[in-house]
Amino acid sequence: MERVIGVIGGSGVYQMEGLEEARWQAVETPWGAPSDEILTGRVAGMRMAFLPRHGRGHVHSPSSVPYRANIDAMKRLGVSDLVAVSACGSFREDMAPGDFVIVDQFIDRTYQREKSFFGAGCVAHVAFANPTCPTLSAACLTAALDAGITVHDGGTYVAMEGPQFSTRAESEMHRAWGADLIGMTAMPEAKLAREAELCYASVAMVTDYDAWHDGHEAVDVASVIATLTGNVGKAQALIAALAPLLGPEHGACQGGCDHALDHALMTAPAKRDTDLVAKLDAVAGRVL
Template identity: 55%
Template sequence: MTERVLGVIGGSGVYAIEDLDDVERLDFDTPWGAPSDALVRGRLNGVRVIFLARHGVGHRLTPGAINYRANIDALKRAGASDVVSLSACGSLREDLPPGTFVLVDQFVDRTSGREKSFFGPGFVAHVSLAEPVCPGLRGALAQACRAVGVPFADRGTYVCIDGPQFSTRAESRLYRAWGCDVIGMTNMPEVRLAREAELPYASVAMVTDYDCWRETDKAVEVGDVLAVLKANAAAARRLLDRLTRDLGPVRTPSPLGIETVLDHAVITPPEARSPEMIAKLDAVAGRILRGGA
């Protein structure tokens, strides 16, 4: 049996999990730099949980200033077996009002200048992202949403922008024309890096507002978002409580085989790999490095 260690990345409005037992604080300095904050490890309903505040406690980091590689590396290093992302988002659809949780299954990446891979010169790998979200985790989240009465959509496409500014109306209308459902600033490159680290990932995008495509509404303002954030954060705590009860402490592998994705992704043979890159990838790619692949 394999123990489940659920990594939880809390976005805007979710800076802690108050009900954890056996709490300990973990400070990491990864090869990629420091994560957003200390990791908090404990147990929730008997399930080991590792929590990380994406923007840091006190919301100190803009979306572009987050060290996504350090965050995922630290979660992997701390023993996470799965990752659930909680993040605020804007709605691009009339039928996804504020307060709705969207269980994202696809992404469109409109970010620039962010480090999007652990791999690079000296150690090359190409993972598949055709199905970026673990369907097992997403299904468990849907079950938990039903159980606690949170309004949700069981799939959706998330377009990720740089921020920290909100979109123009023209951009918002463009993303709607592309078929995107919600808009946010943080799930990319997070989901890419989780896949490279062989961590099953699922995203809960919590709608705080309609994006500015709705010309009958006033433009998005932080004050309006903050009011919904508080209610969404309370619902997220109920969701996590139920999710851990449903999942239990013993995990089953991802239906996509995410835990072994690097077996079919690494291009550079062992004799050609950079020693410096091998050292930096000791956590992310430790399984294949220890196995000699």
């Protein structure tokens, strides 16, 4: 099948430079409107779709982002590989502001968000032990290195509800858990991407040391924005380097992302809610 790269840009990443045949287009979904119109075009001859997670002008808080609509819209546009870029705090001295991290694990501490496309009338349980795609993540790592970015291979990301930043006690607790990063938007985005059978990679842009580091002032918006300004160009360079690495054809995913629903559906066909099934046409049409 044709490979189509999707990019969800986090705080500060509201545009995608270098797209050929670029145009913003609205995408309707049964889960409501996405965060914004989606910028579609081509990079190195490959189709790409870019969505600003918070909307242009940053109109959505982490809790109000329409995560289900965003993932559904990407699926409807034919996206096969989804790269999520987000700003994060660091719990590790060596993951310094300005560095990038290719996330491979998550701890979900969000509690106000709809976390699944499925539910009463059509129950499904997808495997999520390895929540990111190994092939796409490896390509993101190589692309970052090729772009001259200081990047770390692997990291555990705590997803907090926000919108406030951490207390010092929370920051120290998460460090004691062995977490590496903290942010507000990876969940439920990664879970929904798995339900939609998308290859998903998470690229974290470190902006601060959260609240634990005695040598740095506690995180605030001004310091985050200052670091983000330098990171935006790096993120766009990474995406530009990614397309040639992946190639135009999307073969079978080695991690099984593209067949995540093979054994996930629990509800007997005769018992399924027809209205919910209709809403799942893009996300789960392959198995429904």
